[in-house]
Amino acid sequence: MKSSTLSVLALALATTGLSSLPGAAPASAQDLQRGETVLERRRPEVEQLGIRAGSFNILPRLETGVTYDSNVFATSSNRRDDYIWVVRPRLDIRSDFSSHALNFSALANAGRYSDYTSENYTDYQVQADGRFDVSRNGSLDGALFHRRNHEGRGDTDSFTGNAEPVVYRVSGGEAGYTQRFNRIRARLAGHANYYEYDDTPLNAGGVSRQGDRDRWEYAGTGRVGYEFMDGYETFIQGTYSWTRHRMDRDFSGVNRDSDGYEIVAGLSTDLTGLITGEVYAGYLAKNYDDSRLKDFSGVSFGGRVNWSVTQLTTVSGSVSRSVRETSSSIGRSAASSYTRTLVAVGVDHELLRSLLLNARAQYRLDDFNGISRQDDVYTLGAGATYQLNRYLSLTGGYTYEKRKSDAAGLDYSNNLVYLRVGAQM
Numbered sequence: 001m002k003s004s005t006l007s008v009l010a011l012a013l014a015t016t017g018l019s020s021l022p023g024a025a026p027a028s029a030q031d032l033q034r035g036e037t038v039l040e041r042r043r044p045e046v047e048q049l050g051i052r053a054g055s056f057n058i059l060p061r062l063e064t065g066v067t068y069d070s071n072v073f074a075t076s077s078n079r080r081d082d083y084i085w086v087v088r089p090r091l092d093i094r095s096d097f098s099s100h101a102l103n104f105s106a107l108a109n110a111g112r113y114s115d116y117t118s119e120n121y122t123d124y125q126v127q128a129d130g131r132f133d134v135s136r137n138g139s140l141d142g143a144l145f146h147r148r149n150h151e152g153r154g155d156t157d158s159f160t161g162n163a164e165p166v167v168y169r170v171s172g173g174e175a176g177y178t179q180r181f182n183r184i185r186a187r188l189a190g191h192a193n194y195y196e197y198d199d200t201p202l203n204a205g206g207v208s209r210q211g212d213r214d215r216w217e218y219a220g221t222g223r224v225g226y227e228f229m230d231g232y233e234t235f236i237q238g239t240y241s242w243t244r245h246r247m248d249r250d251f252s253g254v255n256r257d258s259d260g261y262e263i264v265a266g267l268s269t270d271l272t273g274l275i276t277g278e279v280y281a282g283y284l285a286k287n288y289d290d291s292r293l294k295d296f297s298g299v300s301f302g303g304r305v306n307w308s309v310t311q312l313t314t315v316s317g318s319v320s321r322s323v324r325e326t327s328s329s330i331g332r333s334a335a336s337s338y339t340r341t342l343v344a345v346g347v348d349h350e351l352l353r354s355l356l357l358n359a360r361a362q363y364r365l366d367d368f369n370g371i372s373r374q375d376d377v378y379t380l381g382a383g384a385t386y387q388l389n390r391y392l393s394l395t396g397g398y399t400y401e402k403r404k405s406d407a408a409g410l411d412y413s414n415n416l417v418y419l420r421v422g423a424q425m
Contacts, residue, residue: 065420279303
């Protein structure tokens with residue numbers, strides 16, 4: 001499922017006298033802090049209080065609602081639509097120490113289809129993360145997590161012959177150390193993630209085996225930045241990564257293990273708190289152990305920026321290029337990976353203290369290495385969240401997505417509309 005946002009109810013409220021509702025004071029009642037976005041702004045009159053337990057704050061939340069999906073199986077023809085009933089519980093436990101930090105979170109996302117019950121899903125994630133302040137200028141941080149997810153019918157590696165979506169799990173962790181020396185900031189970090197996929201039944205009978213996709217992904221990153229003037233930092237960053245599959249060869253007899261690296265230089269900025277973000281560019285390479293798989297090398301780039309246009313409106317933008325694992329093939333030719341280039345822009349506007357409007361646009365190019373396949377994916381969305389009071393909220397949204405592929409049978413377009421009620425303590 002793709003996340004989205006358009007609230008028919010919120011738009012109706014906006015045109016029928018919201019000024020008489022709770023929390024209808026103008027947003028300027030509390031100015032944005034330096035580097036803060038509209039979404040991050042504190043709203044004391046409606047913010048979640050949680051349950052205090054010593055030095056920890058327990059924050060439970062539950063969302064439930066319905067989503068309409070106009071193209072359940074993400075097909076170019078013979079489309080099927082359906083309604084999905086969704087439940088999303090979440091629990092956060094956050095520390096409130098004078099120094100250091102320790103946090104826990106657990107969340108789930110369950111969907112039940114009215115007609116096409118083969119598409120039902122139950123995803124979840126648990127995580128623990130923390131920070132140890134070694135000194136005023138140095139700190140250790142780390143995280144451990146486990147999550148269960150599924151591949152939606154429009155996902156890059158989804159196979160139309162599967163009778164059910166593929167379920168997979170990811171377990172892993174990361175650790176890093178950051179040290180500041182006057183205007184120089186250095187960081188060293190690493191992570192390890194293990195992916196495990198379940199076999200899934202086929203429409204034609206039998207089972208689609210997924211075990212050859214199980215793998216470890218490792219990476220180590222070093223970064224050094226220099227703040228040459230207030231609010232501006234230039235940096236150099238290098239990453240070495242390697243992937244090791246559980247099986248020596250996949251079911252086609254190919255060894256998919258690989259090694260790669262990325263070296264970039266960039267600029268991070270905080271321009272009076274109104275414009276924050278960073279941009280970078282460099283070189284990226286990924287080399288495979290099996291000569292039958294195509295290596296990748298080329299330009300790497302990325303960036304993100306938040307612009308507080310006014311006290312009520314934030315514009316966000318991002319761009320990135322990365323190389324990802326894939327199981328896609330055409331005939332007897334298998335792709336080694338695909339290069340994903342993504343450009344996104346979003347606008348968040350605080351119409352009232354209790355009503356947030358948003359819009360999103362995104363373009364994604366997936367260019368497969370080793371086979372003749374290129375996907376262009378366009379996504380548009382808009383919506384709103386209305387906080388009725390400190391405990392209840394309404395969220396609604398609309399998303400349109402279209403994929404155009406030069407591989408036969410992979411084009412599709414889809415409309416998603418949802419409305420959810422949220423409750424929190």
